[in-house]
Amino acid sequence: MTKKVTNSVFATHAPHLIKDAVKLIASYPKMPITVDCVIFGFEESELKVLLIRSDLEMYKGFWSLLGDNVKDNEELDTAAYRILKERTGMNDVYLDQVRAFSHPKRHPGGRVITLAYCSLLNIQHHELKIYANELHWHSFSSIKEMAFDHKEILDTCHTWLQKRIQEHPLGFNLLPDKFSLRELQNLYEAILGVSLDRRNFRKKFASMDLLIDVGEMEEDVPHRPGKLYKFNFDKYEKNKRKWIGIDF
Amino acid sequence: MTKKVTNSVFATHAPHLIKDAVKLIASYPKMPITVDCVIFGFEESELKVLLIRSDLEMYKGFWSLLGDNVKDNEELDTAAYRILKERTGMNDVYLDQVRAFSHPKRHPGGRVITLAYCSLLNIQHHELKIYANELHWHSFSSIKEMAFDHKEILDTCHTWLQKRIQEHPLGFNLLPDKFSLRELQNLYEAILGVSLDRRNFRKKFASMDLLIDVGEMEEDVPHRPGKLYKFNFDKYEKNKRKWIGIDF
DNA sequence: GCAAAAGTGTTGTCCTTACACCCATGC
DNA sequence: GCATGGGTGTAAGGACAACACTTTTGC
Numbered sequence: 001m002t003k004k005v006t007n008s009v010f011a012t013h014a015p016h017l018i019k020d021a022v023k024l025i026a027s028y029p030k031m032p033i034t035v036d037c038v039i040f041g042f043e044e045s046e047l048k049v050l051l052i053r054s055d056l057e058m059y060k061g062f063w064s065l066l067g068d069n070v071k072d073n074e075e076l077d078t079a080a081y082r083i084l085k086e087r088t089g090m091n092d093v094y095l096d097q098v099r100a101f102s103h104p105k106r107h108p109g110g111r112v113i114t115l116a117y118c119s120l121l122n123i124q125h126h127e128l129k130i131y132a133n134e135l136h137w138h139s140f141s142s143i144k145e146m147a148f149d150h151k152e153i154l155d156t157c158h159t160w161l162q163k164r165i166q167e168h169p170l171g172f173n174l175l176p177d178k179f180s181l182r183e184l185q186n187l188y189e190a191i192l193g194v195s196l197d198r199r200n201f202r203k204k205f206a207s208m209d210l211l212i213d214v215g216e217m218e219e220d221v222p223h224r225p226g227k228l229y230k231f232n233f234d235k236y237e238k239n240k241r242k243w244i245g246i247d248f
Numbered sequence: 249m250t251k252k253v254t255n256s257v258f259a260t261h262a263p264h265l266i267k268d269a270v271k272l273i274a275s276y277p278k279m280p281i282t283v284d285c286v287i288f289g290f291e292e293s294e295l296k297v298l299l300i301r302s303d304l305e306m307y308k309g310f311w312s313l314l315g316d317n318v319k320d321n322e323e324l325d326t327a328a329y330r331i332l333k334e335r336t337g338m339n340d341v342y343l344d345q346v347r348a349f350s351h352p353k354r355h356p357g358g359r360v361i362t363l364a365y366c367s368l369l370n371i372q373h374h375e376l377k378i379y380a381n382e383l384h385w386h387s388f389s390s391i392k393e394m395a396f397d398h399k400e401i402l403d404t405c406h407t408w409l410q411k412r413i414q415e416h417p418l419g420f421n422l423l424p425d426k427f428s429l430r431e432l433q434n435l436y437e438a439i440l441g442v443s444l445d446r447r448n449f450r451k452k453f454a455s456m457d458l459l460i461d462v463g464e465m466e467e468d469v470p471h472r473p474g475k476l477y478k479f480n481f482d483k484y485e486k487n488k489r490k491w492i493g494i495d496f
Numbered sequence: 497g498c499a500a501a502a503g504t505g506t507t508g509t510c511c512t513t514a515c516a517c518c519c520a521t522g523c
Numbered sequence: 524g525c526a527t528g529g530g531t532g533t534a535a536g537g538a539c540a541a542c543a544c545t546t547t548t549g550c
Contacts, residue, residue, distance in 0.1 A: 017305040021357030024304070025280055028317035032276035033361060056272070057265040069276040073352040073359055097347055100363055104321040109269030111321055113281060115348055168496050182528075194492060199531075200513065204494055207511090223527040224520040241496055244442060245539085246452055248416050248489055430501075447504075448540065455538090471500040472547040493512085502547070511538075519530075 034114040035079045036067035036150065038098075038157035039088070040140070041123040042174040045186040047140040048123065049154065050088070052133035058108055059147035063138070065154065067114065080117040089129045093121040094173040098160050106149045118157040120173040165191055167243075169210070172231040180218050180226035181205065210236055282362040283327045284315035284398065285343075286405035287336070288388070289371040290422040293434040295388040296371065297402065298336070300381035306356055307395035311386070313402065315362065328365040337377045341369040342421040346408050354397045366405040368421040413439055415491075417458070420479040428466050428474035429453065458484055 018024050039050040054064040066087045070079045076097065085091045098116040106112065128135060140158065145151060165171050171187050172179075185201050205211055211229040218225035266272050287298040302312040314335045318327045324345065333339045346364040354360065376383060388406065393399060413419050419435050433449050453459055459477040466473035 017308060018303050019305045021304055021306065021355070023357075025355065025357035025360055028280035028282070028360070029320045030278035030280050031318075031320070032273055032278050033281070034276070055266050056269055057267045058269065060265060070279075070350075070361075072277045072279070075352065076348055076350040076361070099345055100324055100348055102318075102324040104323065107269070107273065109271070109273035112273055112276070113318075113324070166491070166494055166496075180529090188494070192492060197514075198529090199515085202530080203532095204512090208496075221528085222522055224522085224529050226529055236496070243414070243495070244440060246414055246436070247491070248414075248456075248484070428502090445540070445542085446502090447542085450503080451505095452539090469501085470549055472502050472549085474502055497550105499550085500548090503545085505543100507541090509538100509540080511536105513534100513536080515533090517531090519528105521527085521529095523524105523526085 032110075032112045033070040033076075034067050034112055035070055035076060035083055035117055036065040036114050036153055037080055037083055037087075037095075037117045037119055038065055038154055039084070039093075039119040039121060040157075040161060040174065041121055041137055042187050042190065043123045043137070045190060047190045048137040049140045049143065050135065051138050051143075051146075052087070052135045054147035055133065056108070056147065062145065062147035063143065063150075064147040065150045066135075070115075076115050076117075080115075080119075084119060087130060087132070087135060088121075088126070090121060090126045093119050093126070094170060095119045096164075098157050101149060101153060103149065114153070116153045116157055118160060120161075120170055122174060122176060124176050162192055169231060169233075169236055172233075177230055178214055178216065178228040179230075180228055182226055184229075280358075280360045281318040281324075282315050282360055283318055283324060283331055283365055284313040284362050284401055285328055285331055285335075285365045285367055286313055286346075286402055287332070287341075287367040287369060288405075288409060288422065289369055289385055290435050290438065291371045291385070293438060295438045296385040297388045297391065298383065299386050299391075299394075300335070300383045302395035303381065304356070304395065310393065310395035311391065311398075312395040313398045314383075318363075324363050324365075328363075328367075332367060335378060335380070335383065336369075336374070338369060338374045341367050341374070342418060343367045344412075346405050349397060349401060351397065362401070364401045364405055366408055368409075368418055370422060370424060372424050410440055417479060417481075417484055420481075425478055426462055426464065426476040427478075428476055430474055432477075 041048040041050065050066065051063040052066060054060070054062045066083055068079070068083045070076060077095070080095055081091060084093060084095065096118050098118050100113060100115050102113045104111050123137065143151070143154065146154065161170070165188070171184070171191070174187060175183060181202050184205070185196060185198065189195055210232045212232050214228050214230055216228045218228060289296040289298065298314065299311040300314060302308070302310045314331055316327070316331045316334070318324060325343070328343055329339060332341060332343065344366050346366050348361060348363050350361045352359050371385065391399070391402065394402065413436070419432070419439070422435060423431060429450055432453070433444060433446065437443055458480045460480050462476050462478055464476045466476065
């Protein structure tokens, strides 16, 4: 097998040490990087996603994720938090990197690599104060088409969320501090797209012993009010499950 | 709340549509992107990782992951496969994106964002033919210090692998086509860092019914030879588990 | 015959699932 | 008093964990 000659700095058989790291880096192709945030919320028993209108004329009328370019010397996580803050005025939200999208033609303006971030936020706690580009919540299931490859990114993040929510108590970020078991179950059903047995669901959470009964009841409901709970984050942090088991 | 002025194209209250997408992209900061491959193997009941010597004088003597810059108009996955091929001569390997590392000071030559990829390959099947930069296999557990932030990347990929191998039959990529149940168990024990009950382990795989008895036995072992199996990829693909369950 | 690993079953416990009735509240 | 969802228990089945002895082979 012969070694292909490339423009890589590493593609040498008899390497010599490189003294000037700055020069090395300068020889690499450079490209713009963006971060796109998929922001999920939950309201009226529906999974929602926060979108804006695309700025680009060629995507006029299409919805887009909240994105922006990454600045020089800015960490990706920092960029994601910045974008959230700039676009929504919020900063105390859950946020996680999902993955990079790098198709060379994904942006009509040229090659741009984007990092998808997934955020979860509580619609009740965080009132939107910035409405540029018609920023608002959409029912997740109603989104069919989007600008760029944003539909693919959205779907990837949704799949990611479905998996994460079963392994980590992320869902509580989407609920008010105090919530009823029904709201919690509705959340899981909305995200997973399944219906769950109410008694088994309650038993499951009761046996985990991670919900604190706040001693209050629902109000203004047209039926028997349920108890309100909050999530015991401290206890969870102390007893995180270390899962060993083969299952595929 | 006031809106911070930024250099973002989106940071306008009354957006006007942008006609020239190319010009837009041109206004973004550009930065070099690299891909770093963590390549795991398994031999002599040990998890191994493929490393080279760093080319940089300031990391002289340190070990480094197999990495290279991403080319213009090259997809990240393509770059990862290219690097594997260039460095090892191999291309039929399992490979998956793990995540981006973006600390501004992670490379001494300046800002470089890297995407970590994790590969699994069978050491017996794939003989190394390219030995530039002292490319060779290391015992994973012996690696303490590395060039750049590569130890952090390596550890992240190891954690990723521990999780993946329990949910997907990735481990078979690290074994020969035909393997004994002991080899399979050694693999799981090496990656997870636990010891497993032999009878329960065998029962588990027997009940999954995804191993095909090839009708051959181990040879040249100094004890009773075990049966050899191969993995039934077709059957797995048809019956992939759709997991629903809350566990944290 | 000894060392080393192969191969094999049972039991108890726990978790999951399926399923039905009464209760509290608002209207 | 009726509609709506809150709240509860049990039984069966399946998965997992713990555990020991006999068998085959090489030396």
